[in-house]
Amino acid sequence: MTEASAKAAPAAHRQDGEWKRRWARLRRNRAALFGGSMILLYTLIALLAPLISPGDPAAPNLISALEGPSAGRLLGTDELGRSILARIIHGSRISLLIALGVVSVGLLIGVPTGLISGYYGGRVDFVIQRLTDMMLAFPGFLLALALVSVLGVGLKNTVISIGISMIPLYIRLVRAQSLAVREQVYVEAAKAVGTRDGKILLHHVLPNVMVPIIVQTSLGMGMAILFAAGLGFLGLGVQPPQPEWGAMLGSGRSYIFHAPHVATFPGLAIFFAVLGFNLLGDGLRDALDPRMKA
Amino acid sequence: MLQYVIKRLLYTVPVLIGISILLFIMLRALPGDPAQVLAGELASQEDIQNIRVQLGLDKPIHVQYARFLFRLSHLDLGRSARTQNPVIQEIWARLPNTFLLAVVATGLACLIGIPAGIISAIKPYGWLDNLVTSGALFGISMPVFWLGLMLVVVFSVILHWLPAGGTGGVEHVILPSVTLAAFVVAFIARMTRSSMLEVLNQDYITTARSKGLQEKVVIIRHALHNALIPIITVIGLQFGMLLGGAVLTETVFAWPGLGRLIVDSILARDYPMIQGVILIFGLLYILVNLVVDMLYALVDPRIRYD
Numbered sequence: 001m002t003e004a005s006a007k008a009a010p011a012a013h014r015q016d017g018e019w020k021r022r023w024a025r026l027r028r029n030r031a032a033l034f035g036g037s038m039i040l041l042y043t044l045i046a047l048l049a050p051l052i053s054p055g056d057p058a059a060p061n062l063i064s065a066l067e068g069p070s071a072g073r074l075l076g077t078d079e080l081g082r083s084i085l086a087r088i089i090h091g092s093r094i095s096l097l098i099a100l101g102v103v104s105v106g107l108l109i110g111v112p113t114g115l116i117s118g119y120y121g122g123r124v125d126f127v128i129q130r131l132t133d134m135m136l137a138f139p140g141f142l143l144a145l146a147l148v149s150v151l152g153v154g155l156k157n158t159v160i161s162i163g164i165s166m167i168p169l170y171i172r173l174v175r176a177q178s179l180a181v182r183e184q185v186y187v188e189a190a191k192a193v194g195t196r197d198g199k200i201l202l203h204h205v206l207p208n209v210m211v212p213i214i215v216q217t218s219l220g221m222g223m224a225i226l227f228a229a230g231l232g233f234l235g236l237g238v239q240p241p242q243p244e245w246g247a248m249l250g251s252g253r254s255y256i257f258h259a260p261h262v263a264t265f266p267g268l269a270i271f272f273a274v275l276g277f278n279l280l281g282d283g284l285r286d287a288l289d290p291r292m293k294a
Numbered sequence: 295m296l297q298y299v300i301k302r303l304l305y306t307v308p309v310l311i312g313i314s315i316l317l318f319i320m321l322r323a324l325p326g327d328p329a330q331v332l333a334g335e336l337a338s339q340e341d342i343q344n345i346r347v348q349l350g351l352d353k354p355i356h357v358q359y360a361r362f363l364f365r366l367s368h369l370d371l372g373r374s375a376r377t378q379n380p381v382i383q384e385i386w387a388r389l390p391n392t393f394l395l396a397v398v399a400t401g402l403a404c405l406i407g408i409p410a411g412i413i414s415a416i417k418p419y420g421w422l423d424n425l426v427t428s429g430a431l432f433g434i435s436m437p438v439f440w441l442g443l444m445l446v447v448v449f450s451v452i453l454h455w456l457p458a459g460g461t462g463g464v465e466h467v468i469l470p471s472v473t474l475a476a477f478v479v480a481f482i483a484r485m486t487r488s489s490m491l492e493v494l495n496q497d498y499i500t501t502a503r504s505k506g507l508q509e510k511v512v513i514i515r516h517a518l519h520n521a522l523i524p525i526i527t528v529i530g531l532q533f534g535m536l537l538g539g540a541v542l543t544e545t546v547f548a549w550p551g552l553g554r555l556i557v558d559s560i561l562a563r564d565y566p567m568i569q570g571v572i573l574i575f576g577l578l579y580i581l582v583n584l585v586v587d588m589l590y591a592l593v594d595p596r597i598r599y600d
Binding site: 233249260275 | 546580
């Protein structure tokens with residue numbers, strides 16, 4: 001065992017106790033619990049989609065097109081007579097997949113970049129921050145839109161475009177935290193005993209920026225679903241006939257005067273999913289770090 | 295102050311250069327020949343060759359970028375591949391429409407959001423606070439385009455009170471600007487609440503109350519005045535969101551603004567137009583944040599720019 005890891009051990013132990021207290025606070029937080037359960041429900045629906053879906057989400061049945069909700073067809077049918085409920089259930093797979101993909105892109109690129117930017121400072125920091133400024137010169141949704149105009153439509157490009165537009169948020173968040181952590185005595189101590197930078201970042205800086213990252217990830221997943229639905233609605237995201245919620249809303253828009261239910265239900269699906277992630281994110285923030293404010 | 299303005303303006307230069315590089319790369323990152331893309335799918339070989347020479351695509355890349363910058367500095371954004379009109383002309387024609395929606399929506403959002411946030415902060419965790427907080431949470435979780443469509447269902451389809459889209463009189467502005475405002479109201483109310491809560495805990499508020507000042511005076515003159523800075527920041531930042539929201543709202547209400555223009559242009563692969571609108575959006579966003587920074591000085595005399 002090297003000297004450095006011997007020093008790290010009691011620190012890790014303290015971290016465990018802190019996480020136990022956070023978990024206890026989280027379980028008492030009603031918003032977080034409610035949001036978390038909603039997300040759990042959506043996840044179950046997505047996983048079990050083929051089992052619980054009432055029929056095929058892609059099977060057209062023109063005779064029963066644009067039927068309103070009834071006992072037989074709970075949420076009615078769309079312009080091609082497809083079951084809206086079946087499409088929403090299958091659509092949850094697409095939306096959750098997009099959310100996971102987007103947040104992964106943001107985390108994998110944004111977190112290391114932010115850590116390096118804040119920890120090393122100086123010229124590296126300056127260059128990274130100017131690049132971030134450049135990306136932030138476009139409000140998130142517009143950046144995603146601009147990227148889509150170059151990359152093209154579809155599921156993969158939706159994930160890449162929204163993911164890239166989320167990177168600067170993670171960079172800023174992680175940089176601010178790692179700037180503060182860098183000055184702490186324990187980081188200095190680790191440096192003094194000759195711990196490598198990579199190890200310091202991983203064992204000392206990263207654990208201390210975990211809480212804001214977790215909060216941002218929950219809020220980011222909600223945002224990803226909203227953005228993806230927006231792109232789908234404009235016809236610039238996941239393409240029909242795939243049952244993406246935004247795209248369903250987009251095609252339901254043409255029937256808003258005679259069959260408003262076609263656009264209503266996919267919208268509710270989006271709303272509750274985003275609400276779930278926002279509740280969870282807000283709850284996590286209150287429970288994990290009471291010092292942070294909305 | 296003047297010094298600060300100059301410094302702040304200089305600070306936007308790297309961002310502007312960044313935007314220009316992004317836009318420059320954008321066209322070149324497209325698969326295939328940019329000249330072909332610009333000319334459109336129906337262009338003849340001769341047209342494509344003309345465009346290639348016109349754009350200087352036969353020159354080395356740094357010369358191309360220099361030419362691109364030179365044209366940008368003259369606001370020469372080329373011609374639309376779809377309509378053949380100069381890009382800048384089409385943008386000017388639609389800018390006032392987007393601006394109108396943005397201003398009305400921001401105004402509405404402040405009128406509702408700030409009082410809601412204050413009410414919330416006066417009695418935290420009371421029923422009014424709970425109402426405002428959950429309302430705000432709903433607001434930020436709701437897809438704008440869905441809210442817009444639901445408003446159409448209620449006010450156009452069922453009640454026949456307001457038109458479902460298009461332009462014309464004041465009645466055409468109501469639904470789109472309410473739609474656009476909903477999201478911003480939520481953010482402003484949240485920010486006002488937390489900012490007010492922080493200020494209300496300060497010693498000078500206790501002092502003001504113990505002097506026997508009316509609660510109304512304490513809240514408005516002492517607390518709100520000091521809570522304004524973070525609120526203004528949020529309003530400035532939300533302007534960017536507003537531009538993003540405008541893309542969706544204008545599509546829902548067939549509103550002839552820049553948001554609708556960029557969507558149509560992307561669908562038609564009209565790259566000069568896409569480039570132009572993105573540039574204008576970027577400029578607007580930078581400008582608004584600049585103005586917000588200046589506003590700080592007016593609201594808070596503690597901030598000195600030297």
